[in-house]
Amino acid sequence: xxxxxxxxxxxxxxxxxxxxxxxxxSATDLATEAILLALEDAGMxxxxxxxxxxxxxxxxxxxxxxxxxxxxxxxxxxxQMNSWGSTAGAMLQFAAMAVHHGIANAVAxxxxxxxxxxxxxxxxxxxxxxxxxxxxxxxxGAYGNFGPIPWYxxxxxxxxxxxxxxxxxxxxxxxxxxxWAGMSPHATLRSKLDLExxxxxxxxxxxxxxxxxxxVSNGGVAVIVTRADRARDLAQPPAYIHGMGQAHNIDxxxxxDSAVHTPAKHSGETAYRMAxxxxxxxxxxxxxxxxxxxxxxxxxxxxxxxxxxxxxFVADGNIAPGGALPTNTGGGQLSGYYMWGMTPISEAxxxxxxxxxxxxxxxxxxxxxxxxxxxxxxxxxxxSPHAA
Amino acid sequence: xxxxxxLLPVPDEASRPFFDAALEGRLLLQRxxxxxxxxxxxxxxxxxxxxxxxxxxxxxxKGRIYMHGRMHQIFHPELAEAVPYRLAIVELEExxxxxxxxxxxxxxxxxxxxPVEVIFERLSEQVAIPKFRLR
Ligand SMILES: [Zn+2]
Numbered sequence: 043x044x045x046x047x048x049x050x051x052x053x054x055x056x057x058x059x060x061x062x063x064x065x066x067x068s069a070t071d072l073a074t075e076a077i078l079l080a081l082e083d084a085g086m087x088x089x090x091x092x093x094x095x096x097x098x099x100x101x102x103x104x105x106x107x108x109x110x111x112x113x114x115x116x117x118x119x120x121x122q123m124n125s126w127g128s129t130a131g132a133m134l135q136f137a138a139m140a141v142h143h144g145i146a147n148a149v150a151x152x153x154x155x156x157x158x159x160x161x162x163x164x165x166x167x168x169x170x171x172x173x174x175x176x177x178x179x180x181x182x183g184a185y186g187n188f189g190p191i192p193w194y195x196x197x198x199x200x201x202x203x204x205x206x207x208x209x210x211x212x213x214x215x216x217x218x219x220x221x222w223a224g225m226s227p228h229a230t231l232r233s234k235l236d237l238e239x240x241x242x243x244x245x246x247x248x249x250x251x252x253x254x255x256x257x258v259s260n261g262g263v264a265v266i267v268t269r270a271d272r273a274r275d276l277a278q279p280p281a282y283i284h285g286m287g288q289a290h291n292i293d294x295x296x297x298x299d300s301a302v303h304t305p306a307k308h309s310g311e312t313a314y315r316m317a318x319x320x321x322x323x324x325x326x327x328x329x330x331x332x333x334x335x336x337x338x339x340x341x342x343x344x345x346x347x348x349x350x351x352x353x354x355f356v357a358d359g360n361i362a363p364g365g366a367l368p369t370n371t372g373g374g375q376l377s378g379y380y381m382w383g384m385t386p387i388s389e390a391x392x393x394x395x396x397x398x399x400x401x402x403x404x405x406x407x408x409x410x411x412x413x414x415x416x417x418x419x420x421x422x423x424x425x426s427p428h429a430a
Numbered sequence: 431x432x433x434x435x436x437l438l439p440v441p442d443e444a445s446r447p448f449f450d451a452a453l454e455g456r457l458l459l460q461r462x463x464x465x466x467x468x469x470x471x472x473x474x475x476x477x478x479x480x481x482x483x484x485x486x487x488x489x490x491x492k493g494r495i496y497m498h499g500r501m502h503q504i505f506h507p508e509l510a511e512a513v514p515y516r517l518a519i520v521e522l523e524e525x526x527x528x529x530x531x532x533x534x535x536x537x538x539x540x541x542x543x544x545p546v547e548v549i550f551e552r553l554s555e556q557v558a559i560p561k562f563r564l565r
Binding site for chain 1: 436442467473501512559561
């Protein structure tokens with residue numbers, strides 16, 4: 043018997059604000075606009091919304107008070123959630139379970155952030171996220187270890203040392219993602235990029251060039267989740283949620299090899315099981331790309347190729363336009379926009395609806411991932427235009 | 431002595447034994463008296479057995495590179511002269527991982543799995559920190 047949650051719920055609304063160096067607007071204001079845009083997109087009224095889940099970024103200020111700032115009425119579901127880059131995917135899962143069981147009828151899930159300020163470098167925004175100023179954590183400054191970039195770069199280097207993955211392989215991801223971005227009106231970086239241009243870009247920390255690292259963006263994204271039968275009566279083609287899964291690698295002693303074997307494997311298996319699907323059924327993938335390497339590791343852990351073979355898989359053009367597994371078709375976070383887990387989700391909704399225009403990929407089954415916390419947290423969704 | 435001032439580590443009460451030992455050239459970790467699990471960084475309660483008192487122990491200072499990378503970006507002006515430098519996570523023989531900087535690291539020998547040992551770098555009168563070199 044199929045899982046009762048398979049295709050029982052759908053994404054019926056999508057709202058994207060302007061994104062990038064958009065100055066002078068608070069995260070709360072951007073979140074409010076994203077919710078209103080999602081309602082309009084769905085053909086719904088504000089009174090139709092009775093649930094709100096919130097994912098705040100790094101700039102602060104976004105919290106439960108968003109519900110009153112946006113002027114929502116009585117809600118059946120309201121919370122602020124955090125599991126870093128996997129939050130958005132997790133919010134949609136909780137929303138789906140809530141609407142399936144009648145706790146709410148329509149739940150908006152929103153991410154918004156405004157960390158960029160005029161004259162402030164995007165590197166400094168996240169690099170400055172340093173912990174308290176006394177104790178063991180102050181060793182990080184003395185070692186020159188700032189933000190999440192070093193950990194992910196070192197993880198990529200470990201993959202290279204273990205499996206022979208090359209700089210060209212990482213570059214193939216940056217180049218392919220940029221090629222997709224060139225076809226997306228939402229993407230920030232749309233100019234042509236080849237491997238030569240990738241290699242010429244400056245180092246941040248080897249093996250990462252600046253083009254291996256995501257953008258930093260101001261903006262907001264909201265999606266609305268409702269029951270499948272309700273979604274069919276609304277304005278947009280439903281993006282049915284066929285599968286969902288999470289995995290959280292809790293490793294206090296630092297004993298697992300999560301730099302190479304990420305929680306995407308467990309999370310993906312749960313989602314495939316619910317959907318009754320296998321990796322071979324996935325026609326298009328939107329993978330969380332805070333760095334090029336997270337795409338490579340995710341492709342392996344979701345079963346699109348064997349562990350260690352992600353490099354040749356991307357170098358063969360599989361994830362690029364015209365490839366067997368179109369991946370990050372909106373330009374991802376490397377070239378598109380950095381809205382944490384809402385970047386892959388928003389593009390997956392566009393693809394599942396068949397609204398990708400020039401960049402439309404085969405959309406029978408779209409895999410969406412979110413990961414965060416140095417490969418500690420992962421959420422997977424499988425979306426489809428098919429009602430069963 | 432280094433040029434670090436803003437980036438100079440500041441011990442607190444909990445980390446004082448670690449920094450005091452580092453001044454004397456010893457690398458400390460914690461071990462649970464109940465289940466023998468080694469811990470770094472330090473904690474108030476063993477996360478394996480959730481009981482047992484944690485005692486300081488002098489580590490071997492020997493381990494292997496778990497992963498590594500070469501930093502070029504100047505994240506802080508006090509590191510302008512230091513770039514490029516090599517960061518690494520080292521897995522000690524005791525089975526704990528330690529984020530650190532590699533010194534005297536010949537590029538062709540720096541690899542995942544390469545054997546390393548601790549050295550101590552004096553940053554000020556009060557502070558020394560463990561770094562690692564290939565052995
Ligand atoms: Zn114990």
